[in-house]
């Protein structure tokens with residue numbers, strides 16, 4: 001079984017995340033979207049809300065599961081039996097950051113490969129942090145997120 005973990009904050013899930021995940025579905029038998037809990041990060045949306053939006057977005061996709069974790073991503077991968085980490089790349093800054101993490105993760109768990117998909121053109125400017133700003137300032141955020149994400 002090819003199992004991948006797609007780790008992230010998903011605060012909130014965006015069309016960029018949906019694109020990467022959807023394109024990865026044919027490559028794996030199962031993908032666990034893993035909402036990470038990082039003590040140093042301040043989230044805009046509660047974990048349960050972020051998870052519920054992801055579950056709703058992929059409810060018709062049997063290969064996709066949603067999980068939560070804290071601590072090392074490599075340890076979570078071992079727990080769920082994943083040999084692959086899935087990440088998206090938007091730009092050179094993402095690459096530099098992801099390279100260091102992927103190389104470290106491989107040292108921590110030698111059988112773990114990180115698979116990168118390049119963002120679809122047109123979606124590379126979408127980030128959760130910019131979407132949060134749009135939401136905070138009451139802009140039209142709906143164009144950047146899947147329909148499940150609605151803020152009242």
Ligand code: ADP
Nearest residue numbers: 007008009010016017087088089119123124126
């Ligand atoms: P993190 O806090 O780990 O950066 P995010 O939720 O911001 O979590 O991102 C999770 C993954 O989704 C990362 O691999 C990130 O590069 C990717 N991603 C985020 N936005 C986009 C996008 N617009 N296009 C492609 N990949 C994206």
